[in-house]
Amino acid sequence: MSAQIINGKEIAEAVRQEISKEVQQLSEKHFIPGLAVILVGDNQASQTYVRNKEKACKDLGMHSVLIKKPANLTQEELIQSIDELNQDESIHGILVQLPLPGHISEKAIIEAISPEKDVDGFHPINIGRMMTGQDAFLPCTPYGIMVMLEHIGYDVEGKHVVIVGRSNIVGKPAGQLFLNANATVTYCHSKTKDLAYFTKQADVVVAAVGKRDTITSDHIKEGAVVIDVGMNRNDEGKLCGDVAFDEVKNKASYITPVPKGVGPMTITMLMKNTVKSAQKALEQRKSAQKS
Incomplete structure (x- = not known):
């Protein structure tokens, strides 16, 4: 089999069209x-x-x-x-x-x-709100991953998701968003022994360690969904991710490329968070005027 490519550039453009409509409504x-x-x-x-x-x-x-x-x-x-x-x-x-x-x-x-203007979703208050399932500005890259999967119609509920990486920007919050969506989550990292043991059990593998070829075809089971957050350079100086794309694509059901995968979604979700913040500010202004 050959995996279907999750085209982040196309999905980002579709989301931006929705954002553009929201901006227009606010502009009016x-x-x-x-x-x-x-x-x-x-x-x-x-x-x-x-x-x-x-x-x-x-x-x-x-x-x-x-x-x-x-x-x-x-x-x-x-x-x-x-x-x-x-x-x-x-x-x-x-x-x-x-x-x-x-x-x-x-x-x-x-x-x-200010947590109300933290559109990167990094402030401890927003992280805490996210952890407890409250309304929050979500970190943009993990948020983009969830939107990509939603866009292709992949339901993560009940699925086993393995996050490879534990950064505060991607790994940790990505796992929490999957958990919030009723997935079962396993975190792996640089100190994990026998990484393939865990990733081979995964329905979804999210690679976010910043080291190329971390995930090969030997690391995933047939039909897994592979999300590559890595941004590295190969020997020719070309952009590549953490996943050995050419070999993994022949075993996965869906896979994100690098570039044109997760990257375009990150800035798009930043724009979405900013519009959300503006919408909240407008509502607060209306409430203040009424009182």
Whole structure:
């Protein structure tokens, strides 16, 4: 068999069409969703990500603000910039592009962002809400994975999902979202002994370790769904994931490619979270006016 390709680029475009309609509805009420991105330093990869976010905002008719700061910025100065955005009613989402210079605590910066504007879904309050099944801004990459599976009509309820990776950005929250959707979840990581023992039992394997060829055809059972979150380079310098795509695709039922897989979904879900934040802000404004 040969796996069906889950085309993240096409799914992201379909979701963006829905977002565009929501932005239009807000615009008709003279309410434009606004996203502010703070970029510290001159990391090339970060600059590329930020440009893509700016373009996505523009394409959707959203308000976009880019704040560039030098790498020698102090933590206090960065928090002050965040505080100003927390108070800015035209901004509904705040994103500080990671990674940050070593002298700045990512934890402190994430916690400085208002939970109501934390459209990355990294704030402990949003993580806590997600963990307990409450309404929250969901981390964008795991959120995108769930939307992809929903889009292809794959129901995860009762399925065994193995997450390979335990980062706070992808691995941990992805497992929680699957658990919230009534899947049975197993976490594996760099210290797991006999990784294949666990992944061979999985109906769904999510590879998110940042090391190419971590998942080969020997790691999955026939007909498994394979989601590749990795972003690496092969010997020729081309983008590749954590999955040995060419061999795994002949055993899986569905598989995401790299690129054009999970990647396009991440920015799309960021846009969706920002619009959701704007919708909430508008409702709060209406409630305040009534009272």
